[in-house]
Amino acid sequence: MSQSTSVEKISNKNSHKYNFVDKFKRSGLKPNPLTVETLQVNVTKLCNQTCVHCHVDASPKRKEQLNIDGVNRCIEILKEHPSIKNLDLTGGAPELNPHFDYFVEEAKKLGVHVMVRHNLTVTLDGNPVTGEEKTYLPDFFAEHKVEVISSLPYYQEYFTDKQRGKGVFEKSIESIKMLNSRGFGNGNSELMLNFVYNPAGAYLPPSQEQLEIDFKKELHNKYGITFNKLFAITNIPINRFRTQLLKIGAYEEYMEKLVNAFNPAAAEGIMCRNLISVDHDGKIYDCDFNQQMMNMEVEVDGEPLTIFNFNMEKALKRKIRFGPHCFGCTAGAGSSCGGTISE
Amino acid sequence: MSYYDPSDLKRFAEVGKFSKELMDKFFEYYNSAVGEDGALTKREKSLIALAVAHTEQCPYCIDAYTTQCLESGADPEQMTEAVHVAASMSAGIKLIHALQMQNSLKKKGAL
Ligand code: SF4
Ligand code: SF4
Numbered sequence: 001m002s003q004s005t006s007v008e009k010i011s012n013k014n015s016h017k018y019n020f021v022d023k024f025k026r027s028g029l030k031p032n033p034l035t036v037e038t039l040q041v042n043v044t045k046l047c048n049q050t051c052v053h054c055h056v057d058a059s060p061k062r063k064e065q066l067n068i069d070g071v072n073r074c075i076e077i078l079k080e081h082p083s084i085k086n087l088d089l090t091g092g093a094p095e096l097n098p099h100f101d102y103f104v105e106e107a108k109k110l111g112v113h114v115m116v117r118h119n120l121t122v123t124l125d126g127n128p129v130t131g132e133e134k135t136y137l138p139d140f141f142a143e144h145k146v147e148v149i150s151s152l153p154y155y156q157e158y159f160t161d162k163q164r165g166k167g168v169f170e171k172s173i174e175s176i177k178m179l180n181s182r183g184f185g186n187g188n189s190e191l192m193l194n195f196v197y198n199p200a201g202a203y204l205p206p207s208q209e210q211l212e213i214d215f216k217k218e219l220h221n222k223y224g225i226t227f228n229k230l231f232a233i234t235n236i237p238i239n240r241f242r243t244q245l246l247k248i249g250a251y252e253e254y255m256e257k258l259v260n261a262f263n264p265a266a267a268e269g270i271m272c273r274n275l276i277s278v279d280h281d282g283k284i285y286d287c288d289f290n291q292q293m294m295n296m297e298v299e300v301d302g303e304p305l306t307i308f309n310f311n312m313e314k315a316l317k318r319k320i321r322f323g324p325h326c327f328g329c330t331a332g333a334g335s336s337c338g339g340t341i342s343e
Numbered sequence: 344m345s346y347y348d349p350s351d352l353k354r355f356a357e358v359g360k361f362s363k364e365l366m367d368k369f370f371e372y373y374n375s376a377v378g379e380d381g382a383l384t385k386r387e388k389s390l391i392a393l394a395v396a397h398t399e400q401c402p403y404c405i406d407a408y409t410t411q412c413l414e415s416g417a418d419p420e421q422m423t424e425a426v427h428v429a430a431s432m433s434a435g436i437k438l439i440h441a442l443q444m445q446n447s448l449k450k451k452g453a454l
Contacts, residue, residue, distance in 0.1 A: 203414050206386075211416050
């Protein structure tokens with residue numbers, strides 16, 4: 001589905017109406033970073049798909065990618081900081097970065113847990129620019145025991161194709177079957193296959209627990225598919241999704257819904273307190289959402305923090321750069337890259 | 344201009360401006376009957392409520408329960424089926440009254 005909106009960026013201004021920091025503090029919480037357990041790296045904006053809700057504005061036309069120096073620097077950081085337990089590779093379709101395989105292999109050698117935000121269809125579509133085949137991915141993931149986290153908006157075709165493009169559901173099912181046949185999602189704790197649900201429009205996700213039961217039942221009965229966990233995440237009102245909300249006149253209503261559903265328990269567990277996010281230039285952000293917005297780089301002592309001047313002390317000293325979009329992380333049961341924060 | 348204003352939905356509680364205790368009691372009853380999991384799941388209740396919203400032809404409730412259905416994990420297919428249940432019940436209810444008509448025809452010696 002080519003919803004070709006321009007790369008719309010919004011600034012960091014906390015509008016009066018949606019003042020996140022204020023709300024956060026009024027709940028008696030301190031919005032400071034706690035640890036860096038996860039290094040999330042956005043290795044490319046290139047993607048074989050162009051999903052309506054994509055907060056990265058990824059598509060086959062994007063060219064940005066982390067080069068080999070950046071990859072090596074990330075590996076050094078992992079080596080120097082054993083407290084960083086996870087490497088979370090995202091994009092675009094991260095597998096389309098030419099150094100992806102090397103990055104995974106090196107991180108695994110260090111004993112780091114590697115997760116990949118895998119869109120499923122890239123295995124069958126291959127590289128949209130070079131035409132390179134990607135059908136080896138399920139074997140590669142199995143060999144390196146990579147945790148596969150895949151977006152599957154629904155267990156039926158309608159909602160999935162609406163968000164991700166015509167034919168995506170069918171292709172995703174085929175790709176999941178390939179992963180299942182390599183042992184993913186079958187009870188082997190080293191071969192984890194998790195799905196991500198997000199609403200098809202301007203509403204909050206249903207209960208993650210109930211939805212997981214439905215997904216498991218339906219996917220197993222209809223397609224014989226198995227998986228480990230379902231992460232229900234909230235749509236964050238930035239970039240393509242924000243443009244869509246504005247277009248249908250639902251932005252204000254959606255923001256109000258998020259603000260009214262503010263949950264202090266979810267606020268306590270927002271993911272930016274335990275991870276940092278790296279972009280294709282090596283700049284560091286509080287999360288992948290901030291990374292996709294303008295002027296949201298982390299700054300410490302007046303200097304941008306990057307992987308090239310990385311220092312753990314500085315990273316923990318940073319001030320998280322909140323904005324109105326942060327209400328997406330704290331609404332209802334909360335939302336993070338690992339799904340619901342609190343039930 | 345239409346008589347119905349969608350933004351009135353958010354002002355529902357303002358009905359309690361008068362006889363507040365009665366409205367409070369209503370909300371307590373309403374929220375526990377419709378808004379919580381019980382012997383029926385919240386999703387099943389939302390689908391029933393959506394069907395009722397259609398038979399009662401209430402635009403507020405149709406808006407509210409479309410959202411509620413989605414947020415409890417229902418999909419447009421299930422929601423449309425719920426409306427068909429409501430529609431076919433209405434049709435059946437109309438049709439069974441044809442027996443009343445037949446009784447009447449009989450009384451007049453026309454059947
Ligand atoms: S598959 Fe993921 S990265 Fe690619 S366009 Fe869709 S949401 Fe964006
Ligand atoms: S959007 Fe990013 S910075 Fe804002 S609360 Fe969520 S994780 Fe933290």
